[in-house]
Amino acid sequence: MRRQVTMVHDPALIENSPNGLLPKIGPEGREPWRAYARPFNAAEQRPRIAIIISGLGLSSAATEAAVQDMPSEVTLAFTPYASRLEAWISTSRAAGHEVMLSLPMEPMGFPASDPGPHTLLTSLSPVENLDRMEWALGRFTGYVGVVDFLGSRFTTNEQSLLPVLKALKDRGLMFVDSKSSSSSVAAQIAGSIDLPHAVNSRFIDDEASRSYIDRALDDLEKTARRNGSAVGIGYAYPVTLERVKSWAATLPQKGIVLAPVTALATRQAPRG
Numbered sequence: 001m002r003r004q005v006t007m008v009h010d011p012a013l014i015e016n017s018p019n020g021l022l023p024k025i026g027p028e029g030r031e032p033w034r035a036y037a038r039p040f041n042a043a044e045q046r047p048r049i050a051i052i053i054s055g056l057g058l059s060s061a062a063t064e065a066a067v068q069d070m071p072s073e074v075t076l077a078f079t080p081y082a083s084r085l086e087a088w089i090s091t092s093r094a095a096g097h098e099v100m101l102s103l104p105m106e107p108m109g110f111p112a113s114d115p116g117p118h119t120l121l122t123s124l125s126p127v128e129n130l131d132r133m134e135w136a137l138g139r140f141t142g143y144v145g146v147v148d149f150l151g152s153r154f155t156t157n158e159q160s161l162l163p164v165l166k167a168l169k170d171r172g173l174m175f176v177d178s179k180s181s182s183s184s185v186a187a188q189i190a191g192s193i194d195l196p197h198a199v200n201s202r203f204i205d206d207e208a209s210r211s212y213i214d215r216a217l218d219d220l221e222k223t224a225r226r227n228g229s230a231v232g233i234g235y236a237y238p239v240t241l242e243r244v245k246s247w248a249a250t251l252p253q254k255g256i257v258l259a260p261v262t263a264l265a266t267r268q269a270p271r272g
Helices: 060-069 085-094 126-137 158-170 186-192 210-227 238-248
Strands: 014-017 020-023 048-056 075-078 099-104 145-149 174-177 197-199 229-235
Touching: 020 126, 048 060, 048 099, 048 145, 048 210, 048 238, 060 075, 060 085, 060 238, 075 085, 085 099, 099 126, 126 158, 158 174, 158 186, 174 186, 186 197, 210 229, 210 238, 229 238
Parallel strands: 048 075, 048 229, 075 099, 099 145, 145 174, 174 197
Antiparallel strands: 014 020
């Protein structure tokens, strides 16, 4: 069901900076991750599955398809390198989606695999990484938090990651660990500092084929039944959008609910 979420941003939840408008905790402790979340019944007892479609904004056609074709419970994550971001966020939120920032972080294959000029790197100081993150955070407003993009090395380095996650907490945001590395320490750190967080259970379209995606979605169902919740991350490939849309329609009869990722904040059991 389409259910428009709140305005693109609440003036009480932003502050001016050299990097643009940045999220902040507002009066009486109001946090952006709650203020911009898609409404969800907290008393819901059915297993929850959250789907994040990531890397949006660079392809207008793919982004438009994700915004319009995905169930509004699906969370949309946008790259900071895209243009027209505020317009995309406004359109997404009008369609009922909550949105996130895809935050570029250093992968194991860096620099052969390079997420761009503002990537957070283990070789940089905390001050430099925080400045890079603020550049990304200032690219648009109205998001509930960030999901790391290609962060398989950065998320395994506690010394580099801790200041970043502390800064996200101080701004009232949520963090989703894409679990690009099985050795990620992001969830452990987030838990230790009370940062609202979720962990990707699996990528759903590492192979962009109907059979692979269908198996991945079935696997998410099993995880949700076993643990109470699951998170899947995919990209706006036409086949991904088509399979997710068809699959989502079957969930009510299976006793599973599709949920925005904020509805899974700090609900998942710790795992390695």
